[in-house]
Amino acid sequence: MLQCRNLTFHYQGRAVLDGINFDLPAGRWNLTGANGSGKSTLLKLLAGVLEPDAGQIELAGVNLSSDPEAAKRRIGYLPDQARAYPGMTPCELWRMVAELRGGDAQAAVAHALRYGLADFIDRPLDKLSFGTGRKCFLVAAWIGDPLVLLLDEPSDGLDAASVRQLKADLAALPEDRLALVANHDQSLAAVLQPLSWPVGVGA
Numbered sequence: 001m002l003q004c005r006n007l008t009f010h011y012q013g014r015a016v017l018d019g020i021n022f023d024l025p026a027g028r029w030n031l032t033g034a035n036g037s038g039k040s041t042l043l044k045l046l047a048g049v050l051e052p053d054a055g056q057i058e059l060a061g062v063n064l065s066s067d068p069e070a071a072k073r074r075i076g077y078l079p080d081q082a083r084a085y086p087g088m089t090p091c092e093l094w095r096m097v098a099e100l101r102g103g104d105a106q107a108a109v110a111h112a113l114r115y116g117l118a119d120f121i122d123r124p125l126d127k128l129s130f131g132t133g134r135k136c137f138l139v140a141a142w143i144g145d146p147l148v149l150l151l152d153e154p155s156d157g158l159d160a161a162s163v164r165q166l167k168a169d170l171a172a173l174p175e176d177r178l179a180l181v182a183n184h185d186q187s188l189a190a191v192l193q194p195l196s197w198p199v200g201v202g203a
């Protein structure tokens with residue numbers, strides 16, 4: 001469902017990913033590995049936020065470089081450091097994502113209530129606490145029921161009740177979905193299948 005061929009990326013001349021190959025089937029994958037080993041960089045490349053120096057990415061049958069818009073409609077992405085337009089509220093963010101991805105912003109509001117966001121949905125994102133903001137972007141990642149979820153340390157900053165909700169959301173994903181979760185949180189690992197980075201799967 002997710003294929004990388006010869007994926008290569010450098011930061012300032014230093015290879016972070018050097019000819020990576022893997023085929024990852026649907027499932028909920030716990031991407032673990034040492035700090036600085038390139039997990040966030042991999043997720044940024046898969047989300048189309050960074051462009052590889054070489055190699056190809058195919059997501060759910062669509063090549064990311066030849067049809068980026070179609071590929072991105074299949075992806076829900078929680079970045080390590082999510083940013084919104086200044087003054088944008090969670091509701092506005094969810095409406096924008098719903099329009100881009102063909103989802104339901106009202107369903108996102110209902111989802112947000114399960115993360116305890118009732119009091120925050122109309123406040124500017126840049127005035128929210130770190131964890132509250134992360135929850136808003138987490139809700140955005142789920143909009144439109146994407147085939148591929150790319151989540152960068154999704155429990156980072158979340159309170160205990162929200163971690164329970166996140167685990168329930170991950171456990172409830174349909175079997176044909178792929179979630180690739182960069183994660184150092186042992187409790188979240190319990191609902192995920194191990195995937196050690198940089199070892200490829202099915203390469």
Ligand SMILES: Nc1ncnc2c1ncn2[C@@H]1O[C@H](COP(=O)(O)OP(=O)(O)OP(=O)(O)O)[C@@H](O)[C@H]1O
Binds near residue numbers: 011
């Ligand atoms: N914007 C950047 N400019 C230059 N180098 C960067 C940049 N972002 C990351 N790096 C470097 O790329 C390498 C991989 O970083 P990355 O954030 O992908 O690692 P990670 O496995 O996600 O780490 P962690 O577990 O700490 O989140 C590191 O050596 C890091 O210093």
